[in-house]
Amino acid sequence: MIRSEILREIAPILRDQLVVCNIGLPSQELHMIDDQPTNFYMLGTMGLSSSIGLGLALAQDKTVISIDGDGSVLTNLGTLPTIANNVADNYILLIIDNGSYGSTGDQPTYAGKKTKLENVAEACGCENVITVQDKDLGPVLQKAIDDRKMTVIVCKCDSGNIKLPVITMDPVVIRHRFMQAVQA
């Protein structure tokens, strides 16, 4: 499965949760598949989905899912020790690990070579790290939500993209409706 197929499959699970979605194609795909006020689309700032999600989870009680990519986590690798040492049980980091920089033309990442992000996360002190194959993600994600225990999920999948339009929604509108959904 490629990322857009995974997002389509887990969209019904994501729908009721606060989601911080990674820059580029992941946000465009989620926006096209199931646009929700509970989705915060990143239009810039590669690498910070996990940090924004952690800050949000630490600031309020609702469950927060950060959808990140292997390339983006590599960009902000310092995020993993920060997550490990500031446990928020309403926080799930979902790393869609397709071993490539999808939004920029599928150049290979080091996670697609020798580096195993699940091992890095564990070495950083993250206590619940689950590696899962694309087709098995749904139940794993649902269980992580139900367990209310901080979880890092590394979902292995194929690289590949679909053609789709950019998000034209104004960033302040995205932020405003997301904050209203947080407070609702």
Place this chain on the structure above:
Amino acid sequence: MNIDKKIVDDLVANDISFVTTVPCKQLAGVIDEVEARDGIFHIPSNKEDEGMGLCAGAFMGGKRPMIIMQNTAIGVTFNTLATLTQYYRMPLPMLISYRGELREPVACQVEMAVHTKALLAQMNIPTYHFHWQKDVEELDNILKYTFMCNKPVAILTDANFWGGYGDQ
């Protein structure tokens, strides 16, 4: 006057309850004071742009955030300031140690100091410079201004403000 206590009193008075820090020698006292306050959640960052991401999330979660950092790191934060903090119109007070200014003992620090104000000006970031201890009296107003206009705002604090480096 205990300058560290005065600064953190102003943060608390302005409902700032989520503070991320990347350390600097000049900021050690204020970071200790942030850590000690019950009403503030202190989360150290590994890098300043990561910290700004945490602050963006905390803001959307209903908290007033702040970052405490050193000016030498300003270069790694520009993309985040432009495409996250400014683009989504989020407030972010940045208490910045202004290394490389008067009473600085480390020559290399001057190399970023000479660029600091120009870079902040290029980013249209309102910037204040504390040189004398009495300048801290403006902090309360600066914090109110930051959360009024929903912008990142820089407060540069030099070695003279912090009382120098002693025998170094």
